[in-house]
Amino acid sequence: xxxxxxxxxxxxxxxxxxxxxxxxxxxxxxxxxxxxxxxxxxxxxxxxxxxxxxxxxxxxxxxxxxxxxxxxxxxxxxxxxxxxxxxxxxxxxxxxxxxxxxxxxxxxxxxxxxxxxxxxxxxxxxxxxxxxxxxxxxxxxxxxxxxxxxxxxxxxxxxxxxxxxxxxxxxxxxxxxxxxxxxxxxxxxxxxxxxxxxxxxxxxxxxxxxxxxxxxxxxxxxxxxxxxxxxxxxxxxxxxxxxxxxxxxxxxxxxxxxxxxxxxxxxxxxxxxxxxxxxxxxxxxxxxxxxxxxxxxxxxxxxxxxxxxxxxxxxxxxxxxxxxxxxxxxxxxxxxxxxxxxxxxxxxxxxxxxxxxxxxxxxxxxxxxxxxxxxxxxxxxxxxxxxxxxxxxxxxxxxxxxxxxxxxxxxxxxxxxxxxxxxxxxxxxxxxxxxxxxxxxxxxxxxxxxxxxxxxxxxxxxxxxxxxxxxxxxxxxxxxxxxxxxxxxxxxxxxxxxxxxxxxxxxxxxxxxxxxxxxxxxxxxxxxxxxxxxxxxxxxxxxxxxxxxxxxxxxxxxxxxxxxxxxxxxxxxxxxxxxxxxxxxxxxxxxxxxxxxxxxxxxxxxxxxxxxxxxxxx
DNA sequence: TCAAATGGCGCC
DNA sequence: AAAGGGCGCCATTTGA
Numbered sequence: 001x002x003x004x005x006x007x008x009x010x011x012x013x014x015x016x017x018x019x020x021x022x023x024x025x026x027x028x029x030x031x032x033x034x035x036x037x038x039x040x041x042x043x044x045x046x047x048x049x050x051x052x053x054x055x056x057x058x059x060x061x062x063x064x065x066x067x068x069x070x071x072x073x074x075x076x077x078x079x080x081x082x083x084x085x086x087x088x089x090x091x092x093x094x095x096x097x098x099x100x101x102x103x104x105x106x107x108x109x110x111x112x113x114x115x116x117x118x119x120x121x122x123x124x125x126x127x128x129x130x131x132x133x134x135x136x137x138x139x140x141x142x143x144x145x146x147x148x149x150x151x152x153x154x155x156x157x158x159x160x161x162x163x164x165x166x167x168x169x170x171x172x173x174x175x176x177x178x179x180x181x182x183x184x185x186x187x188x189x190x191x192x193x194x195x196x197x198x199x200x201x202x203x204x205x206x207x208x209x210x211x212x213x214x215x216x217x218x219x220x221x222x223x224x225x226x227x228x229x230x231x232x233x234x235x236x237x238x239x240x241x242x243x244x245x246x247x248x249x250x251x252x253x254x255x256x257x258x259x260x261x262x263x264x265x266x267x268x269x270x271x272x273x274x275x276x277x278x279x280x281x282x283x284x285x286x287x288x289x290x291x292x293x294x295x296x297x298x299x300x301x302x303x304x305x306x307x308x309x310x311x312x313x314x315x316x317x318x319x320x321x322x323x324x325x326x327x328x329x330x331x332x333x334x335x336x337x338x339x340x341x342x343x344x345x346x347x348x349x350x351x352x353x354x355x356x357x358x359x360x361x362x363x364x365x366x367x368x369x370x371x372x373x374x375x376x377x378x379x380x381x382x383x384x385x386x387x388x389x390x391x392x393x394x395x396x397x398x399x400x401x402x403x404x405x406x407x408x409x410x411x412x413x414x415x416x417x418x419x420x421x422x423x424x425x426x427x428x429x430x431x432x433x434x435x436x437x438x439x440x441x442x443x444x445x446x447x448x449x450x451x452x453x454x455x456x457x458x459x460x461x462x463x464x465x466x467x468x469x470x471x472x473x474x475x476x477x478x479x480x481x482x483x484x485x486x487x488x489x490x491x492x493x494x495x496x497x498x499x500x501x502x503x504x505x506x507x508x509x510x511x512x513x514x515x516x517x518x519x520x521x522x523x524x525x526x527x528x529x530x531x532x533x534x535x536x537x538x539x540x541x542x543x544x545x546x547x548x549x550x551x552x553x554x555x556x557x558x559x560x561x562x563x564x565x566x567x568x569x570x571x572x573x574x575x576x577x578x579x580x581x582x583x584x585x586x587x588x589x590x591x592x593x594x595x596x597x598x599x600x601x602x603x604x605x606x607x608x609x610x611x612x613x614x615x616x617x618x
Numbered sequence: 619t620c621a622a623a624t625g626g627c628g629c630c
Numbered sequence: 631a632a633a634g635g636g637c638g639c640c641a642t643t644t645g646a
Contacts, residue, residue, distance in 0.1 A: 287641060289625050307626065309632080330627060333640050358636060362630080369638055372629040398630095438631060445634035452632075531635035535630090566630045566636090 061131070061206070062102055063109040064116065065198035071095055074199045076109065080207040086199060092123050099125045107131055109202050111153040113230035114354070121238045128554070132227040133205045135356050139223060140212050142490040145482060154193045156205040221595060222487035222540060226356055228547035232561055233353035233363065235550075240348025241381060241562045242572060245340055248380035252336060256328060259337045266332060272325040279318035286325045334369060335377045343368035349381075353564070360532055361489045361539035362566055371565050381570075381614035387558075388575050391617035392585045392608035393568030394542065396420040399440050401538045404602035405486050408465035415602050428462040429455075443470060444534045446527030470530045477529025478522040485536030486596060494525050541596045541604060542567050548588030556581055563614075570614065582608035 061076040071089040074082050089095045099120070108127050110116040112134040120127070137152035158165045193201075213219050253259070257267030265273065277283050284295045292306045301314050308326055311319055343349055351370025358364050365371045373381070383389050394400075399420055403411040410427070417423035425436040435455060442452025443459050443466075460467045473483045480499060482491045494502075498521055504510060505518020546564055549571070553559040556577050563570035573581045589606040597604075611617050 288643085290643070305625075307633090326627080330640085334628065360636060362636065364637065366638080369628075372638065374628055434631075442634065447632085447634040449634085450632050452634075527634060528636085535636060568630085
């Protein structure tokens with residue numbers, strides 16, 4: 001990588017992607033001003049130094065906080081020191097005017113994107129960049145093996161001033177008198193933070209976070225990507241995923257019969273339930289696992305669960321109807337008419353996305369199962385007139401990530417192939433792709449038994465470095481240690497009860513039961529940490545990818561991110577822009593590879609497809 | 619009677 | 631092919 005100043009933008013190779021504006025979103029969340037370009041061999045730092053587009057006279061940071069009925073804002077320099085007066089923004093118009101007047105590329109600073117950004121979006125204000133104190137604090141505290149508080153900025157401020165930390169359970173004092181004893185309302189908890197200057201709180205939290213991440217480029221990249229992801233998440237939640245309600249309704253009616261009144265099974269389910277009762281000869285409620293299990297047990301089958309893959313092998317007349325009932329009942333309850341009513345408005349599905357909501361760094365979603373849209377419902381995810389989806393996923397991301405973080409030469413060689421599993425199969429599994437895939441998944445998830453457990457020795461022989469990486473991660477977990485993703489997200493330490501159980505098993509007088517229990521919980525935590533390094537690093541890559549895509553498509557009129565699920569995304573785009581957006585998506589993936597795995601020969605290919613229906617994307 | 623736990627299953 | 635990682639959601643069951 002060269003260090004020429006003009007080469008520092010970290011953009012896709014060859015500069016063939018039209019940008020028309022400086023790339024400035026992704027990194028440099030902390031203190032960078034134009035002209036102060038820092039260079040070394042770490043391309044993440046090149047990228048950090050390459051932040052441009054900040055107006056010479058504009059603020060580096062603009063802190064924004066709700067205040068009373070309106071907002072307050074204040075410019076800060078790159079050290080987090082206020083450089084201007086507090087601006088009071090009493091109403092929406094003032095906020096809009098203020099936002100429009102800020103320099104292009106200003107980095108906003110606020111407490112939590114999930115609470116601050118939606119009202120801005122509702123007022124028609126979009127921002128390019130932000131430093132999200134709460135998400136950053138979660139990452140930093142995790143690294144320091146501490147827990148995050150609900151309002152991070154206030155907590156950081158309190159600690160620095162030796163004040164009680166708001167909402168900190170440890171600091172809460174038990175009430176002297178039991179509530180209700182005097183028939184009085186329990187007094188509202190005092191909230192000293194209500195009197196603090198919200199902009200001071202933000203500035204100080206920023207300074208603390210800047211200090212604590214000083215010099216750690218990977219961590220700063222993660223913080224930048226996490227903050228940018230939060231913007232994308234809020235925008236996606238507001239925009240919604242195009243979903244044609246009438247199409248989904250028709251599918252439901254075809255499969256379940258007419259929509260029933262509340263509390264009643266749809267016709268098809270009622271019919272199947274009646275058939276099941278008939279097959280057993282007495283009433284059996286297929287919605288009740290207890291009922292169903294005892295029914296099969298009475299019929300002579302020794303089963304401990306009624307999971308479909310267990311049921312399907314039983315030789316009993318009720319089996320086909322039970323299986324069909326389970327499938328359709330799932331559709332009815334999880335993605336039926338109620339779901340449509342509750343989560344789809346104006347032919348758009350609105351979930352709330354929570355970046356960093358999963359300990360590994362993956363997103364979580366609240367509402368409507370936003371990250372578990374079943375294949376069938378994807379048939380109703382249709383682009384609007386004149387539009388298409390650019391759908392892209394990172395093929396076999398996790399094994400590629402394992403190759404990158406471990407540096408295993410053989411696995412890296414395999415990752416050069418478009419279909420990693422086929423290459424893997426040819427490399428050691430006699431061409432058997434299914435076996436190769438099962439083995440690799442088992443290695444990353446910690447399988448011990450069955451087919452995938454049996455195949456582990458093959459992997460260990462072929463890819464000793466990669467296997468040692470995951471096995472070491474598992475070992476650390478079993479010992480109660482923590483592990484990190486490639487950019488530095490840290491796994492939580494095990495709970496006190498975990499430690500107690502493991503300790504109990506190690507004592508000289510431990511019984512067999514205690515020993516076995518200790519072994520099992522230790523192994524389970526080892527499986528978690530084993531997977532954490534892979535899943536977490538994949539999430540790091542994906543966050544950087546998403547951030548890049550968001551930054552790039554901002555220049556494409558009408559293009560909007562409408563879905564992101566761990567390693568895949570959907571951009572809803574005017575048909576004429578599909579090709580250019582597809583190219584941007586690929587470019588962002590290349591950029592993510594370079595930033596997250598600098599110098600690694602690993603390949604993390606994405607293959608965008610242009611579709612009108614999400615179900616056709618795969 | 620209500621909240622928490624469980625069983626099951628969709629997604630990655 | 632088999633039951634290993636991460637989630638959210640629903641209906642039912644359990645337990646205080």
